[in-house]
Amino acid sequence: MSAHRPLDSGPPQAHGSISEDTVRALLAAQHPDLAGLPLGERFDGWDMAVFRLGDDYSVRLPRVEAAVGPLETETRLLAELGPGWDFPHPEVVRTGEPGEGYPWPWRIVNWMPGDTTDLLPLPDDAGAALGRAIADLHQIAPADAPYNPEQSLPLSERQADYDYALARLADARGPYGERLLLDVVERIWAEALAAPGPGEPVWSHADLHGSNVLAIDGTFAGIIDWGKMAACDRAVDLGFLYTVLPQDGVITAVNTYLEITGVDDAGLEARLHGVALTKALLWATLDRPLNVGMAWRALAELGASTPA
Known part of the structure; x- marks a missing residue:
């Protein structure tokens, strides 16, 4: 892109x-x-x-x-x-x-069966189930695994997208009048770029937003639409969870994931925040209300926008 x-x-x-x-x-x-x-x-x-x-x-x-x-x-x-x-x-x-x-x-x-979580996200307590699912998925990917041109790239190669979206959104308002907190946006992005890089890429869904995560009565019910699956940084799928869960639910998912995988990745939290931020900023520029709604919800959970 x-x-x-x-x-x-x-x-x-x-x-x-x-x-x-x-x-x-x-x-x-x-x-x-x-x-x-x-x-x-x-x-x-x-x-x-x-x-x-x-x-x-x-x-x-x-x-x-x-x-x-x-x-x-x-x-x-x-x-x-x-x-x-x-x-x-x-x-x-x-x-x-x-x-x-x-x-x-x-x-x-x-x-x-189930409803997508794009309009109504999962509650905090669903985070553990999603963390377990992503840990199950994230096996080390072989050298010939597919490359996703939007999600397999390092954060540094997303700078042009970040600049493009931020230029369009600096004075924009969300669906309920929200506005970006530019100082927070810039801090999240700077920390993501400065974070230690990932280890070996893992098998990733690479499109794990609310339209592809299912819920039944507030519980995690599955993941659909696997066509963009690729080898990615662990932070990609975890960062997308900001479109699926409130912040506390994402924290629970990540903690559960780390407990199961035992991975030692000092930069993971900062990088997943960078993934979530760039995805949300880009989606907030779209002319598609469903994506725009998820985008501003993610920005709010990241603390990067004013309250609705």
Whole structure:
């Protein structure tokens, strides 16, 4: 991501063929045993369009060609790594090929019950469960693990994004009138850049924000959307938790994580604050209320904005 990239827009336009009729036709042609199941509401993320299929499945279709690679990554890594995880996550149960006017591969996965935590975050006491899940996930990544161009890079290479977003937000107001506390923002960023660097990169979800973390009655219920999985600094997934939990919940998650992993990483706290800060600043520039809301909530939990 560069400093001149336009960020004030929502997800890219989905391929025009994606519709309920197309999904029904694809199912009838390629998975006729599932074609009679009721097709539910369509949900659109940044990369994928998702339709619930019966009680037990969902259909995932790349919305744009750039999402085909992440779908293939998700399929491969869930099969290779997922069986070793002790937290709820989707499993790919069927594969689909282009057809019926739709140009790309698609998948059927098991339905994950729960509500995303983008509008309503988890409470503090859910932090321990998330810390355990991330500790489970964060195994040392091999040299050939995928590289995520937005999240696998070191903090120093995020400076252009930080400068871009801060220039746009210096006089901006959040959805409830919040404003940035520039001195706090600058302090968090300076401390992150000055912190000791990470050790070996670990397998990371790399997109662990509230739209990809599920809750049922205030308890952690799983992690979805694994297409951006890559080798990253441990601070990446932990920093994203500021969009999922209040500050005390993040602290609990990190402490639980450290107890389980036993990792000795003197710069982890400062770096995860830097990750959370840059993600929130960039999202606050978007023209997408859901992301903007998560962004300002994270800034508040970091102490980097005035109260709403």
